[in-house]
Amino acid sequence: MGSLFFKIALVLYFLSMLGYIASLVVRRVQVAKVSTWVLFSAFAVHTASIIFRWVETGYSPVTNLYESLSFIAWAVSGIYLIFQVKTKTRVLGAFVSPVVLVMAITASARLVEDAAIPAILMGSWVSIHVMLTLTGSALFALACLSGIMYLVQDDLIRNKKAYGFSRLLPSLRELDRINNICIVTGFFLLTLGIIAGSIWARNVWGSHWQWDPKQVSTLISWIIYALLLHQRFAIGWKGRKIAFLSIAAFVILLFTFVGVNIFFITVHNFI
Amino acid sequence: MDIILVGMNHKTAPLEIREKLSISCDDDTATFEKIKEISHINEALYLSTCNRVEVLAHVFDAAAAETYLKDLVFSHGNLSPEEMERCLYIYRNDSAVRHLFRVASSLDSMVMGEPQILGQVKDAYRRSVEQEAAGVMLNKLLHNAFRVAKRVRTETTISNNAVSVSSTAVELAKKIFGNLRGKNALVIGAGEMAELAAKHLISNGVRKVIFTNRTYERALKMANDLHGDTVSFDLLEEALSDVDIIISSTGAPGYIIDEKMIAAALRRRKNRLLFIIDIAVPRDVDPALGKTDNVYLYNIDNLQSVVDDNVKNRINEAEKAETIIDEEVTEFSRWLKRLKVVPTIVDLRGKVESIIKGEMERADPWMKNLDDGERENVEILVNSIINKILHDPVTGLKEESENGAANPYVAVIKKLFKLD
Numbered sequence: 001m002g003s004l005f006f007k008i009a010l011v012l013y014f015l016s017m018l019g020y021i022a023s024l025v026v027r028r029v030q031v032a033k034v035s036t037w038v039l040f041s042a043f044a045v046h047t048a049s050i051i052f053r054w055v056e057t058g059y060s061p062v063t064n065l066y067e068s069l070s071f072i073a074w075a076v077s078g079i080y081l082i083f084q085v086k087t088k089t090r091v092l093g094a095f096v097s098p099v100v101l102v103m104a105i106t107a108s109a110r111l112v113e114d115a116a117i118p119a120i121l122m123g124s125w126v127s128i129h130v131m132l133t134l135t136g137s138a139l140f141a142l143a144c145l146s147g148i149m150y151l152v153q154d155d156l157i158r159n160k161k162a163y164g165f166s167r168l169l170p171s172l173r174e175l176d177r178i179n180n181i182c183i184v185t186g187f188f189l190l191t192l193g194i195i196a197g198s199i200w201a202r203n204v205w206g207s208h209w210q211w212d213p214k215q216v217s218t219l220i221s222w223i224i225y226a227l228l229l230h231q232r233f234a235i236g237w238k239g240r241k242i243a244f245l246s247i248a249a250f251v252i253l254l255f256t257f258v259g260v261n262i263f264f265i266t267v268h269n270f271i
Numbered sequence: 272m273d274i275i276l277v278g279m280n281h282k283t284a285p286l287e288i289r290e291k292l293s294i295s296c297d298d299d300t301a302t303f304e305k306i307k308e309i310s311h312i313n314e315a316l317y318l319s320t321c322n323r324v325e326v327l328a329h330v331f332d333a334a335a336a337e338t339y340l341k342d343l344v345f346s347h348g349n350l351s352p353e354e355m356e357r358c359l360y361i362y363r364n365d366s367a368v369r370h371l372f373r374v375a376s377s378l379d380s381m382v383m384g385e386p387q388i389l390g391q392v393k394d395a396y397r398r399s400v401e402q403e404a405a406g407v408m409l410n411k412l413l414h415n416a417f418r419v420a421k422r423v424r425t426e427t428t429i430s431n432n433a434v435s436v437s438s439t440a441v442e443l444a445k446k447i448f449g450n451l452r453g454k455n456a457l458v459i460g461a462g463e464m465a466e467l468a469a470k471h472l473i474s475n476g477v478r479k480v481i482f483t484n485r486t487y488e489r490a491l492k493m494a495n496d497l498h499g500d501t502v503s504f505d506l507l508e509e510a511l512s513d514v515d516i517i518i519s520s521t522g523a524p525g526y527i528i529d530e531k532m533i534a535a536a537l538r539r540r541k542n543r544l545l546f547i548i549d550i551a552v553p554r555d556v557d558p559a560l561g562k563t564d565n566v567y568l569y570n571i572d573n574l575q576s577v578v579d580d581n582v583k584n585r586i587n588e589a590e591k592a593e594t595i596i597d598e599e600v601t602e603f604s605r606w607l608k609r610l611k612v613v614p615t616i617v618d619l620r621g622k623v624e625s626i627i628k629g630e631m632e633r634a635d636p637w638m639k640n641l642d643d644g645e646r647e648n649v650e651i652l653v654n655s656i657i658n659k660i661l662h663d664p665v666t667g668l669k670e671e672s673e674n675g676a677a678n679p680y681v682a683v684i685k686k687l688f689k690l691d
Contacts, residue, residue, distance in 0.1 A: 027428065028425070153446070157446055157447065157567055158561065158562075158567060160569070160573045160576065166446060170449070171449035172446070172447050172448075172544060173447065173448050173449045173544065174449045236538075236541035236542050237542060238541070238542040238543065238544070238565055239542070239544065239565050240564050240565070
């Protein structure tokens with residue numbers, strides 16, 4: 001059931017992406033509205049698939065890279081839908097839905113395989129740890145996306161090309177606001193996630209912190225996000241610089257997520 | 272029966288003629304009464320705005336009605352017939368329909384794509400309905416015109432982009448700040464363009480406009496006119512930290528806002544975004560600020576080039592709009608042609624129905640023996656046979672009418688079915 005629902009969600013994600021892109025081409029709000037509903041149903045079906053998987057397997061549905069990608073895709077679309085209600089900037093959907101789709105497709109590659117999972121991944125602390133850090137990552141992904149959009153819009157306005165494509169992007173202030181909300185909540189969740197992880201680490205490895213490459217790399221991302229927040233709130237950085245920083249921080253976070261497993265030997269080799 | 276349109280607009284008539292006519296036509300009901308009195312006119316619509324005066328009418332005799340309408344216009348304008356003749360245009364049928372559609376879609380406006388004209392056409396139509404001067408033809412025609420206008424508005428971007436310098440400035444401000452509610456603006460120097468831009472900002476929700484000028488009295492006057500505040504020119508630097516939009520148009524020979532001032536202001540305002548519009552020649556604002564983070568600087572040439580692009584876009588979009596109008600004119604003219612065979616079709620159906628009615632009555636004695644369900648079935652059967660038989664000739668008649676070749680068929684049907 002879980003994988004059937006996931007496939008349906010995949011198709012719906014694809015349709016909503018087509019809809020959002022079509023809405024840019026024909027420039028009709030109505031098309032974007034329909035796409036939002038399609039995305040909403042994709043999200044609902046995806047939620048069902050995650051719950052089914054949880055019930056079917058008996059452990060939290062975030063124990064490997066593919067499941068995690070599926071979870072992030074789910075979180076990104078959920079968070080986007082919340083923003084949609086709050087900010088009414090539907091155009092963001094055209095940028096979010098392809099990202100969600102790519103993650104969901106990558107996830108689908110090996111999602112059906114039902115590999116036996118290591119015993120240390122059982123338990124509630126690890127589930128909490130993973131879900132918090134992944135939701136945090138989803139928020140950082142959106143922050144990165146709004147950062148990219150900010151840079152594009154800034155460049156268009158600055159270079160006096162504020163027509164055509166620029167019309168489709170939200171205002172600078174809106175993009176900066178979305179970026180800010182995402183990073184603040186993302187940072188909060190990542191911090192909680194790291195704490196939950198260290199409690200779990202104490203249970204399975206005996207100490208809270210092992211200086212494992214994964215942990216170090218996560219710490220670096222955490223420090224960059226902390227720095228970013230400091231610059232924004234204490235120094236008063238806004239706009240372009242923050243946008244750059246949130247893109248850079250996310251690239252490092254991505255490396256933490258997939259790169260570390262490839263280039264380093266890590267005890268944290270599940271995700 | 273024809274549709275005719277007699278009128279003049281900003282392209283054909285100079286201002287002095289248009290204003291004479293519109294003053295004398297100011298009393299709309301009186302004019303309308305006169306139009307209705309013309310015996311050749313069946314239905315009429317009278318549209319008068321500052322840029323156009325038009326009469327649209329459904330008439331029995333086009334040539335006669337035209338003469339009367341022209342006479343009416345001449346007598347109103349108090350001008351020589353030769354003068355008026357040059358300014359008037361007269362359209363019949365399809366070209367009248369096309370003209371109405373173009374007017375309603377704002378393709379014929381002085382500022383193409385401006386939205387007011389549709390409202391004015393709607394008002395004119397409402398008056399026409401109130402005066403009982405609108406019938407089947409005008410109802411259909413005007414509703415189609417409204418639909419065309421809506422299609423043009425939604426299917427093209429003709430009225431999307433600003434085509435004046437001050438509305439472009441507002442549009443840019445919205446790209447930066449989202450909406451302008453709660454934003455403050457500073458206007459440096461007194462000038463017509465600055466005042467216009469300030470008005471635009473206020474009508475778009477800017478909370479407060481502060482005026483400053485070397486001659487304080489002038490700033491005060493503008494502030495009074497626009498319900499704004501003033502600040503002394505010496506305090507310009509401090510004022511920069513509290514405003515989001517700056518419009519500068521002084522006659523100063525050098526820069527009055529430089530990088531140092533803005534850098535200090537940005538520190539004080541914690542890098543909140545700043546939009547500077549420099550419409551002064553020579554420039555008031557150091558162009559190097561165009562590269563500063565969180566500052567967006569536009570000078571008069573930048574704004575003008577955005578306007579030019581938007582105008583170009585409107586011209587492109589107008590072509591799309593013309594295609595839509597072509598389609599709709601064809602559609603309307605089909606309807607118009609079909610309308611000619613409608614009385615025949617109605618007569619034919621009426622005759623057939625009266626035959627059915629008569630025969631049913633004749634069959635009543637034995638039909639009484641049937642129960643309700645059976646009787647209903649018989650009626651359904653009879654009706655469906657009749658509908659099937661009539662379907663092909665009726666569609667055929669409509670098709671022929673669209674090609675304008677229905678007359679012989681109408682004659683034959685009338686003769687064979689004895690419809691007269």
